[in-house]
Amino acid sequence: MGSAKVMASTRLLYLLNAKATGSITALHRAGCSVCFRRHVCSSPSRLQSCMSAWVIDQYGTNEVLRFTEEVTVPIVSSASEVMIKVHAASLNPLDISMRGGYGAKLLKLRRAPVSVMDNNSEFPLILGRDVSGVVVECGSKVTHFAPGDEVWAAVPPWKQGSLAEFVTLTEFEVSHKPKSLSHIEAASIPYVANTALSALVNAGGLCRDSSSNKRVLITGGSGGVGTFAVQLLKAWGAHVTVTCSNNAEGLVRGLGADEVVDYTVGDPAEQLEEMEKFDVILDNVGGDTERWAMGLLKPWSGAKYITLVTPLLLNTDSMGLLDGTFHTGFTLQMKAMQNIMSRGVFYRWGFYTPDGPALDEVKNLVDTGKILPVVEAQFPFTQVPQAFQKLEQGHARGKTVVRVAEDDDRKAEELVQNIRTETAESEQEVQETVKQN
């Protein structure tokens, strides 16, 4: 065997050992999955192995995305953290916005000091908010997870993302993956689920036991958040009306929507005004929708309008942290006051909130068939820029997923096959030599 093959087979042994024992040390020794070498990054305190990831070194368009094998592995650094080997990740509109610098000022405040480089820069920054994968290492106080567990999670935007071989999160942000889903399917759900749950429960006051007699309108029901929210609300027994394009009607009806309004034909507000008024509106579209949607709520009933399209991060980016936060808070208060005083309805903003236990509830709904993953497109890890391009075209019908670990798995399989072939050839050679002699 040549030296490259010896290294490759050694890596395979380490990988198998890592799989069997869950030891990150073995994984570190296995080294880079692409070239099988063990890269070593310089670090003031320790030598750390590196991993493959898609990073950005500056904000901009798709050209700023860069593949590298030299990102430091995000090792477990606190007792409550779990390190996850990423099998699949998915993209959200936030990834496109963050690639362009959206939220940079506010998010930087929340970034952990270890992820901010010496020059106080957030770069190289890893995007990707959803992960489905396998736990490889746990902090000493982690109680709910162990190495080898299959998990899913939504990575908060102030942490390094999931377009990488490994991601490290606190155990409170992680949940056991539904057994009925593949990693690719599972990666399509966590971020939109945490967002929809936070908006509908915290801002909308809905829950499993209080939704059965509620009329809910979801605008933009065909996208990532919408396709999840429709199914969640139907599982909770609500009556769900959705706005979407004509060619998405079949999709949202298939997910359980009771009534569908095609916003591309005529004025959606006029069509919705013909219907009974709503208890809750979840607005995934924003802009002009906000103007007409308030009038669709049941007046003086405590009905709630929640929009996910908020100006908070845009304002802090453009006006600075202090002015941006003040201006945003003032705008929200004014709108809330106007609506409660003139119509008796609540005006609220919804935000993604990291919440592992909330995903546990979603897991049960998935495993009982009440929520299905809606994967519109899949891309291999080598084609992350193409996945961003797809998302940027808009008109999402569910989620776009990136298969992160498959190359590693495929390479390991190829390696095993090569070693088997080589061993068989060597044995044959030996037998022939014995025969000849």
Ligand SMILES: NC(=O)C1=CN([C@@H]2O[C@H](COP(=O)(O)OP(=O)(O)OC[C@H]3O[C@@H](n4cnc5c(N)ncnc54)[C@H](OP(=O)(O)O)[C@@H]3O)[C@@H](O)[C@H]2O)C=CC1
């Ligand atoms: N505040 C927060 O924490 C969060 C905010 N968000 C925001 O929520 C919004 C929705 O997110 P997500 O579902 O992931 O986005 P997607 O891009 O997945 O989906 C948007 C959907 O809306 C449809 N759409 C576009 N215009 C209209 C319209 N006028 N009426 C009805 N449907 C329309 C699109 O299809 P088509 O154009 O073909 O009709 C598409 O299916 C985004 O703006 C996102 O940034 C998301 C998560 C967290």
